[in-house]
Amino acid sequence: MLQVIQNVFAIEENGSTLTLHTRAKADIAIILAILKRHDPLRILRYEPPSPDVLSYTGFWKDPTYADVVDGIMCVTGLRSLSDRPNLANLWTDDSIWTHVFKWLEYMSTPNREFEPAEVDLADRDFFLHHFACPSIDAIVFSLIDLATDSFEPILLLPEVGAASFFIRLWLYWPGLCLTADGAEHENSGKLLISILEAIQTCLAPYMVEATREIVMRNMLSTVANRPDRIFRIIAGHIDHLLALTPRSASEQEIWSLHVQLVSMLADLPALRPKGGYPRRIVRSLLAALHAGLVPLRGAYIAESACNLLQKFLESSTDAHLVTTAIRHGIFPDLCIMSTAPGGEAVVRPTLVLVAGALTTPTALRGFHNTLSMRRMPQLQYTRQDKDTILSCEQRLALITKWQTEWADLQTCGRRECPDPDSTDMRACICGEVLYCSVECQRAHWVDGGHRRTCNRDTKVHGVLSAKAFSFLVAIARVNLEGAYKEIIQRLGDTLQGEDSISVALDLTYGHARWSNRAQAFPGFDFATCRTFLVNVAFRQGGRRCTRPMLFFPDWSAGHANLNMAYRSLSQSWFKTDDTLMEESLTRRERLFGRPEGVPKGPRRE
Template identity: 20%
Template sequence: MQEIARLHAELKAMVENESSTARQRAFSKAKTILARNRAFSLMQNEPPEPNQGDARDNAMVCITVTTFGTLALWFEVASRPEYASLAKNLPVPLDLLLRWVDFVHPIHGRTTQPKYLTGNHEQVITCVGALLLSMARKKVVPFVRVAGASAHDVHLILDLWLHYPRHMADAESGHSETSGTLLLTMIEMVEGLVNDEVRYTAFVSGLRRAGQRRGDHGRHVLRSIAEQTVFLQNFSMPSLEWRWVWELHFKVAALVTQLPFFYGVRIPRQVFRRIFGGVRYCLEYGEDADGDSEMEHAVESAANFLTGLLTNTNQSISLARAIEVGLYGLVEDVKHVYGSDTPYVGYIENHLLNGLSIFTVLRAFFRQYGSSFLLDDLCDEDEEGLSDNFLKFRYSFRIQWRTYTYLTETRPWKRLIACSNTHSDAQHELEVRPCPCGEAFYCSRRCQRAHWHAEHRAVCCHTNGLWGLQGERCYASRIVLFSKTFIGAINLNDALFLIITANRIITGKRAEIESLNPTSGQRRWILVDMTDARPEDFASRCTFGLWDRIKDKISEDGRNDDGAKPPLILDAAVKFRIAGLDVEHALPSLRRVD
C-alpha cells in the first residue's frame, strides 16, 4: 500500500503542478516506482473466489478500491502526449483488471461491512466508476471494444448504472460526481453500439440478465431509469453542480431505450409519471440569473427520450398511458417556459394529434382532458385568451369525438359492413360481427363457419394481432364494445373507429368519387390519410382516382414499370399512424354509403 500511495502522489503531481520541472521530477519518480513492479502486485494474480464472503474478502476490497483510484489516475496521465511512454506497459492486463472489477462489484454483497469500509457501496462504485470512465474515454486501452464484447462485463457495468441510486442511498456526499461518472461511462459504451454486431449482442445479453429475475427485462430497465429520476430530484439542488447530470441522465436514457432491443416494450404508467416529474423539476430551475441554459438542454434530452419511448414501438398503449398521466399538460408546460415555438416538443405534439384518430388514444385523452375540450363553443373573447395549440387540439378532438359518439351510440358498423361469406346462398342477417383478426365480418355463425372452412382458415391472422400487426391476446376487464381484444398495434375498437371515421370522410367526397367513370380495365381507388396532424380540413384527407390495371402493368412487387407504386391497389383503404409506423390497410366492403 505504501508503493500505491507514493505512486498516487507522483501521478497527482504530474497533473496538478504548474512547474514543468516539478512535473518532470514527478514523472521520473513515477517511472521508477512502476519499474519496481510492486505497486500493483496484488492485481497481478487472480482475485479470490467470488463466494467466500469472509472478513479477508472485505479487507481486500478496501485495498482493491484504493488501487483502482490510483489506476484511474494512471490512465488519465498516460493519455497525455508528454507522458505517452507510460502507456507502453499496462500495469495490469485488461482482462485481469476486469475480473478484479467483478470481485469488488456490489452485486456480490461484499462491501456491506462498516467495520472494513465506511460508507458501504458508495465508495466502491465511485472508484470503480472513475476507473471505468478513465479507461473508456482516454483510449489508452481498447476498453470499450474488449469489455463491450463480453456479456458478463456489460452486465456488471449495466448493474452499476441501473442501480446506483440504491448503492448511493446512504451516502452523505458525492452523488453528482458518482452519477455523472457512471452516466458518462454508459455514453461511451452505448454510442456506436448498433453498428457493432458483437458489442450489440453482448449488450442485449447484459440487458436480459439485468431483468432475468423479474421476467420483463425491458420494463426493469425503464423502472430503474424512473428510480434514477426520483433519486436526482431528492438529492440534487438547483446549482450548477447538478445541472449537467440531468442532461446526461436523459441523454443516456434516450440512447439505451432507442435500441432495437426495446422495440414494442409497453411503458408502465409509473415510469411516465416519474419521468414527467423530473422534467418539471428541470423546468422549475430552467434558467438562473446568469442566463444558464443547461436545464433547457436537459429538457431537450428528456423530450428526445420521451419521443423514443412513444415511437420505438408497434402499439398505441404507451401513448394512451402517457396521456393519462399528463403528457399534453407537460408539453404545454415546456412551451410556457421556453416559448410556443420550442422545436423539440413539436414532434410529441404532432404525435398526440395523430393519435386522436386511434380509439384507445382518444378515450385516454377524454379521460384526462375531456372536460376542457368538450366545452360549448367559445365566444371570440374567450378564444383570445387561449393558446393556438389548445384551440388546434380542441378542434381536432371535438371532430373525432363526434365520430366516437356516433360509433358507440348507434354501432353503424353492424349495418354498414357486408358479410364476408360469399360461399353459400344463405339468407344474410341484418347485423355483422367481426372475426378477431379484423379482416372478416359475419352476419351469423353459419356464415362464419362456411367462410372459415372455405378460405379464411388458411389466411386468418388473429394469432399475430388484429390486421396482422403483431400483438398478444389479452382478456381485458373493461372493453367498450367487446369482452376480449388483442393488444398489439391496435384492437378491434381501434379498427372499427378507423373504418367508421374513414367512411364518414369518404361520404363527404361521394359525389366527386362517383363522378369518376372507370372504363374497361380501370377501377377506382380511394385513400383516407389519417396521418396528417393538421386539423384545418378533414375532407382533404381523402384522395381518390382511377387505376389502369392494363396500362400500369403491376409487377410482382406491386410497382409500375417506372418504379412508382400505385396509390392503392385495392378499392379503398385507410392510412393511419401507430407510434412511428405508418400503416395502410384495406377497408372492408360496405353494404351502402352512410
C-alpha cells in the same frame, strides 16, 4: 506507492516534456523496485471473504478494506501510466483485472447470500454511504478516465465481467448513488454521474462493434433477456430523480446524462422489446414533463422529457403507448409548453402524433376526460389544437351509434357457418373479417375467397383488431357522407355514370384531410355507380398506415349485381341526400347479405 504515482501526474501538469521524461523514469524505477521487493497488489489475488467468515458490514469495519481500495487504485494508476511514452513496461499482464472486478463485485453487492439476518440495515446503509460509495466512485472514475485503447480491452475480456459491473451499478444502485453524499451536498450524485458516463462510454460509436455487442449482451443477461425490464427500471430511475429536491447542484447534469443514455438505448434495435415499450416509461416521462412545467424545476426537464416521449411514441408499433400518454394528460401539458418562447417547434411533432391517434374509443374517451379535468383558457390553444378538440367531440358522438353497429356485425364471416348465433368471435389477421371458429376461418380462406382479398402482411406488426378497424371505417364513412357533394362537384364532367371514385382521407393530423386529387375510373367487377375506394391514412402507434376501404351508397344494398362471394368490414355503406334505401336490411345484411338470398331492391332513376 500511490504517492509516487500521484507525483508522476503532478509532473505532467507542471513540468516541461523534458523534465517529465527525466523525472518520470526515476520515479518509475522506484515503483519497479517496490514491485520486485514487495507486491502491493497481493491482497487483490485473494478471494473475497465469504459471509460466514466476514459479513459485508464487517468488511468495511476492517482496516483491510483500505488495502483493497488502494490496490485497485494502484492498478488503474499503473495502467494509466503505461500509456505514456517509454513507460509501457509498467503493464505486462491483463489478468489482474479478473481479481479487480471480483473485488468490485463484492464491494457493490450489499445483499450478500447467507448474510446474517441480525445485521442492522441502518448499520449497513451507513457503511454503504460513507465507505462503499466514495470508494467505488473513485474507482469508477479512474477506470473511465483511462484512454479508450486501455479501457476497451478491459471490456473485451469476458472472464473479467467489467461491462456487467457497470450495468449492475447503473440499474440497481441509482437511489443509493444519488443520496450517498446528501441531497444538498455539492458533490451529491457524483457516483451516479460517473456510472452514467461509464455506460455511455461503453456504448459510444467510437468503440468497436465487438465491445458494444458485449455490453448489450451483458445488459440483456442482467435482466434475463427481457429488454422491457430495462425500460421499467429506467422508469424507476426517472421517478427517483423527480423525487429529489430541486436544490441538488448536480441535478441538471445527472438528468442530461440520463436522457442521453436513454435516448442511446432506444436507438439500439437489439434492446427494443418485442411486445413494445412498457407503459410505465411513458407515465414516468409524463410525470417529468409535468414537473418541468413547475417554476421550481428547470425547463430542460420538460423539454428533454418531451423529446424522449416523441422517440418512444414514434417507435411504437401499436396504440398502447400513445393511448396511455393521452389518458395521462399529455395534450394539455404540451399545449402549455407551446406557449413558451420556442416551445411550439419542440412540441408540435408530438402534438401531431397524439392528435393522429384519436381514432379509437379508448383514446377519445381518455382525451375527453383529461380536457374535462384540466380546463385551460382558449388562448392557450392554437388553431391546430382547436381542430383536434373539435374532431374529438365529433368522433365521441359517433361512438354510441358505432357500438350498436358493431354488435350487429359480430357474426361469422363464413356464409355456411354451422353456428350463426355464436358470439365468441375471432378476427383474421387483416382485422376485417370475424369468425366463430378456426374451422370457419380455414374454410372461408379457401372456399370463401378471403385468400384473394386479404391484405394481411405477416411482416407488419401491430395489426388492427376487427373492432378497432370497424370504428375506423365508421369515422371514414361519416367524413365521406359530409364530403360527398364536394367530391362529386370536383370531378365535374369527367365522371361517367358507372365510374368508381378513388380518394384519399388522411386522419393522421387529428382532423380529417381529403386529398386534392379525386380520380374516377371504371368500376370493379360489379357494376354500381358511385362506388368509393377510400385510402384511409391513420396512425397505429407511431406508424403511419394506409388501408383501402370500399363504400357503396345505401340504395345499392341488396341489389343482385352486388352479390359478391366475399364482403369485408370495409365494404361499408354511406348515405347521400338523394338515395333510396332498402329499409328491410339490417346492418349485417347490408354487408354480407342474407343466407337465403336478398330480394332485389329499388334502383335509382
